[in-house]
Amino acid sequence: MRTQVAIVGAGPAGLLLGHLLHRAGIDSVIVERHDRRHAEERIRAGVLEQGTVDTLDEAGVGERMHREGLPHDGIELLFDGTRHRIDLKALSGGRSIRVYGQHEVVKDLIAARLESGRPLIFEATDVALHGLDGRTPSLTFAVDGEERRIDCDYVAGCDGFHGVSRGAVPDGVLKVFERVYPFAWLGILADAAPSLDELVYANHPSGFALFSMRSDKVTRLYLQCEPDEDLAAWSDARIWDELHERLACDDGWTPNEGPILQRGVTPMRSFVAEPMRHGRLFLAGDAAHIVPPTGAKGMNLAVADVRVLAQALAAHYGGLGDEKLAAYSTTCLRRVWRAEHYSWWMTSMLHRFRDNTPFMDRLQRSELDYVTSSEAGGRMLAENYVGLPFGD
Numbered sequence: 374m375r376t377q378v379a380i381v382g383a384g385p386a387g388l389l390l391g392h393l394l395h396r397a398g399i400d401s402v403i404v405e406r407h408d409r410r411h412a413e414e415r416i417r418a419g420v421l422e423q424g425t426v427d428t429l430d431e432a433g434v435g436e437r438m439h440r441e442g443l444p445h446d447g448i449e450l451l452f453d454g455t456r457h458r459i460d461l462k463a464l465s466g467g468r469s470i471r472v473y474g475q476h477e478v479v480k481d482l483i484a485a486r487l488e489s490g491r492p493l494i495f496e497a498t499d500v501a502l503h504g505l506d507g508r509t510p511s512l513t514f515a516v517d518g519e520e521r522r523i524d525c526d527y528v529a530g531c532d533g534f535h536g537v538s539r540g541a542v543p544d545g546v547l548k549v550f551e552r553v554y555p556f557a558w559l560g561i562l563a564d565a566a567p568s569l570d571e572l573v574y575a576n577h578p579s580g581f582a583l584f585s586m587r588s589d590k591v592t593r594l595y596l597q598c599e600p601d602e603d604l605a606a607w608s609d610a611r612i613w614d615e616l617h618e619r620l621a622c623d624d625g626w627t628p629n630e631g632p633i634l635q636r637g638v639t640p641m642r643s644f645v646a647e648p649m650r651h652g653r654l655f656l657a658g659d660a661a662h663i664v665p666p667t668g669a670k671g672m673n674l675a676v677a678d679v680r681v682l683a684q685a686l687a688a689h690y691g692g693l694g695d696e697k698l699a700a701y702s703t704t705c706l707r708r709v710w711r712a713e714h715y716s717w718w719m720t721s722m723l724h725r726f727r728d729n730t731p732f733m734d735r736l737q738r739s740e741l742d743y744v745t746s747s748e749a750g751g752r753m754l755a756e757n758y759v760g761l762p763f764g765d
């Protein structure tokens with residue numbers, strides 16, 4: 374089999390890249406390790422930046438997102454028992470966010486892919502990348518025990534943090550920057566109507582908590598926990614007690630309880646591999662970088678990367694030269710590092726660090742006070758939260 378661009382991974386990055394290339398008349402094959410159900414049901418991100426919403430709209434896959442996604446113009450920061458609203462829209466010159474589950478974006482993109490008639494191969498095992506340094510790279514893998522091979526012009530490594538693409542770059546080429554945080558998030562999805570229509574980020578002496586949602590019937594909640602937390606030690610009653618305690622407000626607001634539909638523990642990490650290109654391989658999304666979820670940036674960065682990559686490949690195949698392909702890594706890394714800093718900053722401001730001294734606690738409290746009382750402080754948070762405009 375031959376194609377122009379072989380894409381490893383059918384997460385938001387791989388699927389959107391395939392779709393943008395299709396719209397530019399460029400052929401691709403998407404190869405995914407898991408089955409379709411797994412891709413469509415994995416609960417992960419929920420916040421779409423303005424630029425992500427715009428990108429999905431321009432790509433013609435935003436219809437259900439507009440119908441079912443929830444527009445949000447603000448978020449709330451909760452500390453010392455009081456909620457403080459950050460007016461995202463007013464502070465960012467009219468930009469805002471939309472709450473719409475990543476798995477819903479993935480469903481919309483899979484539907485668009487199937488409609489395009491271009492190949493999307495699920496349950497591919499032993500995916501391997503070859504010839505990245507030369508002019509004729511290829512992918513090999515197996516489906517139902519049968520060996521397959523795809524020859525291509527370029528490979529897009531969109532296979533997430535634990536994929537194979539980044540590892541296909543020869544040793545010593547990539548420079549890795551990393552920070553692992555001494556805590557994780559215990560996340561639940563509850564069959565309960567959200568008791569507030571904005572997200573609440575809480576800094577509490579017992580640890581961070583986040584109130585979010587997926588629809589007007591489903592609440593999404595997170596608790597800071599130990600990195601090696603044993604889920605079995607968390608009964609439903611313990612989870613709700615802890616959520617009510619950390620999200621307690623002086624105006625009596627608290628999340629609604631309901632049956633817990635899903636639960637899981639997410640480790641927290643900052644990670645960047647540079648450069649995001651090696652020969653004919655382009656890394657995009659979590660394959661190249663990870664942020665802790667506090668800034669809600671991961672999926673948005675994946676979308677931003679493939680937007681740049683699709684434009685660069687369109688220029689190449691359209692005879693407009695390879696300047697954009699050559700600039701891919703530098704262009705993406707500028708946005709990536711802004712999001713890395715922002716996500717680290719939000720994480721540092723909102724979590725309890727075991728070894729925090731009383732001095733550090735006071736600094737954290739002062740920072741929260743500053744961003745919620747100074748227009749300049751609020752603007753910095755808001756501008757980054759809604760996402761910086763694309764430079765194209």
Ligand code: RFL
Nearest residue numbers: 382384385386406418419532533658659669670671672673
């Ligand atoms: P993905 O989504 O991990 O997709 C990679 C795909 O590649 C497949 N794959 C392979 N396929 C073939 N061969 C192999 N060897 C393969 N290895 C892996 C995988 O099966 C998968 O289908 O990466 P992508 O596309 O780069 O997308 C990144 C996002 O998924 C991620 O950044 C976000 O989920 C992060 N994130 C959030 N991002 C936001 O923008 N806003 C949020 O509000 C937000 N909240 C979150 C989050 C992530 C979380 N978790 C669970 C890590 C909240 C949480 C709790």
Ligand code: PHB
Nearest residue numbers: 418419585666667668669
């Ligand atoms: C979510 O709804 O899953 C979510 C929202 C905001 C975040 C992280 C996750 O910062």
